[in-house]
Amino acid sequence: MTMHVSYGELIRTMPEAIRMLGFTYSQADDSAESIIWTECVLGEGYELLRDADPSVAGAPVQTVKCNGEGVGTVLSLGNRPAFAFAARIADLATVKAASDEASIIRVHGATGPAVAPFIAFRIARSGYGALVLWNPGPRHNTDDRRPMLIVAPPAGATIGILRDCSFLTSPLRNDLPFACARSISQAWYERATAPHPEDEILVLAARMADRSAGELDDLLAKAQSTFGPVEAIDVSERLERAIAEGLEVPPERHRILTRLTSRIRIPSSERSRAQAG
């Protein structure tokens, strides 16, 4: 059994739900799109709320450490949900790519892998190519939380998701269309030899000529023929459909949202009733 949920309903209520996970108004406002997008495009947005709930409820203002030295920028989220920082991570990658041709952001201690495609999409929407690798730490590298690589050509209309990342250890990695992308492959190797205890997101943003974008498509085709299906997602079509038709979701999933939203409401009293007008 499902219930009908409207896109406009999600837009209106999501920031309040995120606030009730312990985030500021500002962060809630900033990160609502990431969850709504993930639900509309991948059908996994509600789970981001559910998974974040027990770990950060009542937490103080979130902070991250930014280290610009070495191969790229390193952010440490301290096991906080990636959705709350997704827009900031994508924008940082975009800005660094704007000045340096390409950029790599390594994000440690991020939870909620389902938001990784949104990070790639947001970078691509700004006109950059994006590769985003979700690398779960040892405790999370289970059958249901496997690594995944998201490929997003500039413009963001489509993205590809590779759920079998053995591609990165094959000779195919040498076909990556721009040099910095090989860092993704390198990081994958590092992970294999010296596992980082925390989940990690590797974000690559790069300026790509039209030719490079075409090479990215070729690469995806090769990977698909060698390692199995690449989940090619028409983002525009899924978003438009969600807006036009709404979503059909099991009531218990939607209840995550309504339960959180109800927490922002203050108990009433006669004095309170007089404060409306």
Add this chain to the structure above:
Amino acid sequence: MVLPNFIRSMTRTIFPENERCPVPLPAYVTDEWLAAQGVTDKRRLLANLRSEDEVMRPERLRAIKATPLSFARSLLQKMVAERWLIEAQSVDVDADGAGTLVYRIVAADRVMTFVVFARRSDGTEYPGRIFEPNFDFLAALFDGDVDAARIEREQQELDGKVWHGRTDNACLGWTLANRSVRFFNHTVERLERGEQPDEEFLKTGGGYLIRNAGWYGNGRFGSRSWKALDSGHPLSYPYHLDIFPLYLWRTVGYDVVEAIARRRNPAAAVPLASRLKAWMGVGNSSGIGMIAALVRWPSWMSAYNFPRELALALVFSQSNAFDAKAAKRFCQLLQRAARYYEEQPDCPIEQVERPTALSAALRRTAHIAKQLQQKHLGRKAGNTNYWKEVADFAQTLGSPELSEQVNALLLETFPRFTDAAMELFPEAMKIERRVDPLIRLGALRSIIAERYSWALRIDQSAPGARAHFWYKSEENGENRRGDREVDPGVDKETFVDVVGAVQALDAALADQPNEKQVAEFLVERPELSHVVSRVQLAQWVPYSEIRGNIIDANFLPMDGIRFLLSTMGLESSHPHSTRWVRGTFLQGAPLPEMIRAGAGDDWLLPALGRSVNALQSAK
């Protein structure tokens, strides 16, 4: 450096006339659009835009009046132009008014259905607050035709589970309304005796039988998102979907009073006179939640204001010869407005101008406007500024409401400018508030200094400067305003404190290097992302912020409420308190049969006159 796409599109708009331009000119106002309005001197036009310090102060927003750009006006204009058909398919109510009404609407070849569930009244005047279970009328607007099974299902969800039901994509939204009991009952009693209601009595109530208690569409309860309407949908223009149910409630009110009268006394009952139907509108009441909405969407706030201000600047920037015909029409409108305010009920709120005083000031302005005509008659192109002179005279009388009403009537006089400005509105609404991650902090500081100096000047440590906070109550999320020092819930307050947020951002930037980029800053300080995006938006669009301290003890919520309601099209507002505003929409609007005939589009500010007998003899 290559800029991301969305940033490139926005940066084109920054201060195109940065020498003396009083406000930023948004990118949707293209040179082609300006040329189509006959603008040859862009600087002159920009110089005629009113400053944000003048327009966006709360006490000035309080005075803003409905204009042809208001959404009720533009909707009615469209309905008349397209000759919409609105017909009652069934009016099945008993002698107490309980029952079901079904309306079929054909608008530009698209069908909609409005289904009303009318409840029996026990004579209680329901306030229409959003946690109340009691309403006199509940209704659903559907896209397309609906069958009996669907109507029954909707009744179970809407009427049977008030505030807890669900609908789906076929439904454009739910709406609620209540009887204005004294006037509704008076009208029924008179009609069933074969008489018309007492006009003088009706005037004391603001001129309506039914009072709107809210529209719940755009996704609420699972209804269709407004964004899902295709561009050819008759209600795809911003806010037309929200306003259309108001028109329908007005019609429902007439049909229900007549049906009850017929049930009670079939032999003697008469229909409500068309003249009275046309004069009356539909009531509305709104509370402080509107302030939170105005603050939440600064790009919409800009959209509410800028097309109106631009159209006004176009009026003042005309360089053609004096237009005697337009001046005559303008003077007639001033007289009409004077008569209208003369009939408006008084308002007990000290800060609201008295309607009779406003009426007198309008007559005086009309007199001066006529005198000025003699001065300007025969003047040639480029040598007349009649319209500005009249507006300036109105300013000298020291009444903000007069000044804004005169401005609204100036816009009324030049439909070519308001029609053109109307085209801008959908584009203005599409602008999204987004973080521009590329900009450097030195530049961000400059934007704050340029666009938010008014906010930096406010001393929030002064007594009472942080007195209030907005919150949502457990009673269906109703917006309320608490005292910060007394009431619980500050930790969950609804964001309205723009001044505090801007000051916090300014302080946070103080020790940051100028060359650092916003993206790096916000990774470290994500709690400032919202206000950063807000400040950046103000760089691209004007009139986006209320220039006042909303949480101050002296801030009057009615200022923002009146403004938003006027923007929607409310012609008269009568604040019930400084936090709760009642008023009338669509007073004078053409009736369904007139709309079908494509007639009755000059309906602004109707006056009934003083004689009850005149009505009886005209019947």
